[in-house]
Amino acid sequence: MSTAAPATHAAPGRSDVTRPVVGLLAEYDSPGALISAAERVRAAGFTRWDTHSPFPVHGIDAAMGIRPTRLPFIVFVCGFLGCMLGLGLQVWANATDASRFPQAPNFVSGYNFHVSGKPELSLPAFIPVTFELTVLLSAFAAVFGMLALNSLPWHANALFAVERFRRATSDRFFVFIDARDPKFNLDQAASLLTSAGAAAIERVHELGSAARLPKGFRIAGMVLLCLALIPPLWIAKARTSLSEKPRIHIIQDMDNQEKFKAQKAAALFADGRASRPQVPGTVARNDPPRNDFLYKGVMDGKWATEFPPAVRITEDLVRRGQQRYNIYCAPCHGLGGAGDGIVHERALRLGTENWVQPTNLLDEVVRGRENGHIFNTITNGIRSMPPYGDQIPPTDRWAIVAYVRALQFSQNAPVELVPAELRPTKDGRPGQP
Numbered sequence: 001m002s003t004a005a006p007a008t009h010a011a012p013g014r015s016d017v018t019r020p021v022v023g024l025l026a027e028y029d030s031p032g033a034l035i036s037a038a039e040r041v042r043a044a045g046f047t048r049w050d051t052h053s054p055f056p057v058h059g060i061d062a063a064m065g066i067r068p069t070r071l072p073f074i075v076f077v078c079g080f081l082g083c084m085l086g087l088g089l090q091v092w093a094n095a096t097d098a099s100r101f102p103q104a105p106n107f108v109s110g111y112n113f114h115v116s117g118k119p120e121l122s123l124p125a126f127i128p129v130t131f132e133l134t135v136l137l138s139a140f141a142a143v144f145g146m147l148a149l150n151s152l153p154w155h156a157n158a159l160f161a162v163e164r165f166r167r168a169t170s171d172r173f174f175v176f177i178d179a180r181d182p183k184f185n186l187d188q189a190a191s192l193l194t195s196a197g198a199a200a201i202e203r204v205h206e207l208g209s210a211a212r213l214p215k216g217f218r219i220a221g222m223v224l225l226c227l228a229l230i231p232p233l234w235i236a237k238a239r240t241s242l243s244e245k246p247r248i249h250i251i252q253d254m255d256n257q258e259k260f261k262a263q264k265a266a267a268l269f270a271d272g273r274a275s276r277p278q279v280p281g282t283v284a285r286n287d288p289p290r291n292d293f294l295y296k297g298v299m300d301g302k303w304a305t306e307f308p309p310a311v312r313i314t315e316d317l318v319r320r321g322q323q324r325y326n327i328y329c330a331p332c333h334g335l336g337g338a339g340d341g342i343v344h345e346r347a348l349r350l351g352t353e354n355w356v357q358p359t360n361l362l363d364e365v366v367r368g369r370e371n372g373h374i375f376n377t378i379t380n381g382i383r384s385m386p387p388y389g390d391q392i393p394p395t396d397r398w399a400i401v402a403y404v405r406a407l408q409f410s411q412n413a414p415v416e417l418v419p420a421e422l423r424p425t426k427d428g429r430p431g432q433p
């Protein structure tokens, strides 16, 4: 690099001229001058250079030959990866059937989580996690990609030490050519910038030690980094070693309280039991009223054969029952009650082991059950059928019983009860209403 630089006038009286030159700064006094200077610098083949202006100058990107940013592409790739990661994670965790990959190591097999024949690959259910991971990774890509493409964070810039450069934020326009540019030659660059109409040209020197990051910062950073490694190492060690001590419980959340657990002894009471019986005369609040007919389907110690007096059999009740049945029972027992609901079909298709077909509600056995028995089946479940008492209030359970009766009746009614014009014809075609 040439030391003679006739066309440049270094700031007089500056003491830092002995430090190496990192580039050349040219000042222009109008956006137009900046654009034509930028065009010339670009035409001269420089690649490491930049312009600085107090406001965005229209056309400067074209003059400098700045290509559109690659950030959208980076964001897209990361977002797509996030999408695939979210989907893949759930497909793996939810749907892997370990038995299909007998050789796979244990961690490859997911949870194989079949819920009543629900689908293994349920895209609608996967949307939230997939969406979140897509957004998360794209946001990370946007922020960190932007920082990386701009080489940020940048603690100090040699230009900050140049007095005249301060006006880059008010009324002056600058071109800076980096000395690391392969085409950089102090004299030639200076004459190029001058002939492009520079109002002033200045060499920019490396920053003095005062502007550099104090050494202590680096040391402190290193120390912090090393300290940050301790918790993960500690956790890693804890995962592989055994200890007699209880776990460290940082957020107590009243988890460990002084209290008596059920069935434990307590010296506090004369009989030594921690579990106390109800105080005599206690009246339960919010308990189901003691009406065994309405709430249990029991009358005189037997399954009730009628409907409780509080439940009046009206068309509205049966319609309500139909609606509740279609929600709570049809998935298993089928809309018509034949035990062919969609859950059953799916279980057959998946070949679910030990699957018990939901009972055909139209068959002899169920038709012979008392109303109270069916009510109790809904409330408490039966054999492999789960209970629905917590989800369906008692009157709705009775409404469902009424609808089940209607279903049974509709499949077993004598043909004389069907109006003549609705009866099927002899050739088997259904009648027309």
Ligand code: HEC
Pocket: 116, 325, 328, 329, 330, 331, 332, 333, 343, 356, 357, 358, 359, 361, 366, 369, 374, 377, 378, 382, 383, 384, 385, 386, 388, 400, 404
């Ligand atoms: C998750 C599937 C499932 C749902 C939902 C379901 N059932 Fe069942 N239900 C079964 C199965 C399975 C059986 C047979 C149980 C067995 O034999 O082990 C059964 C049996 C029955 C029986 C015959 C019980 C008997 O007397 O032998 C009745 C009645 C019945 N269900 C009514 C209902 C009604 C009413 C609903 C809606 C509130 C309902 N079920 C919801 C699966 C279901």
